[in-house]
Amino acid sequence: MDIDAKELFSALSHDIRLRCIILLLSHDELCVCEVTYAIGVAQPKISLSLGQLRKIGLVKDRREGLWIHYHINPDLPLWVKELLYKLHQGVKNAAPYINDETVVAAMPNRPGAPRCA
Numbered sequence: 001m002d003i004d005a006k007e008l009f010s011a012l013s014h015d016i017r018l019r020c021i022i023l024l025l026s027h028d029e030l031c032v033c034e035v036t037y038a039i040g041v042a043q044p045k046i047s048l049s050l051g052q053l054r055k056i057g058l059v060k061d062r063r064e065g066l067w068i069h070y071h072i073n074p075d076l077p078l079w080v081k082e083l084l085y086k087l088h089q090g091v092k093n094a095a096p097y098i099n100d101e102t103v104v105a106a107m108p109n110r111p112g113a114p115r116c117a
């Protein structure tokens with residue numbers, strides 16, 4: 001797998017996409033509804049941002065019924081994984097990222113069924 005550095009940094013320079021990536025780096029997988037709840041932005045904007053991250057290969061998705069779950073692409077090149085790890089370590093305890101994590105952790109009906117109700 002090859003990631004274009006310019007596309008990578010362009011993706012990470014957008015606030016919502018960056019917040020999505022930081023949130024996903026803290027979890028094995030998140031449903032779009034969890035990301036939407038955590039970040040507090042309308043679902044279409046979150047879906048668009050996650051779709052853009054998927055298009056360049058940073059994340060992968062899987063469908064479960066009506067819901068789409070996203071996770072960091074495990075096939076990323078080592079340099080990208082290392083960059084994302086360092087980025088995550090550097091910002092995870094700063095606002096707004098720590099706030100996003102706190103909100104998703106407190107989300108009602110999570111992680112039990114029915115999800116995203």
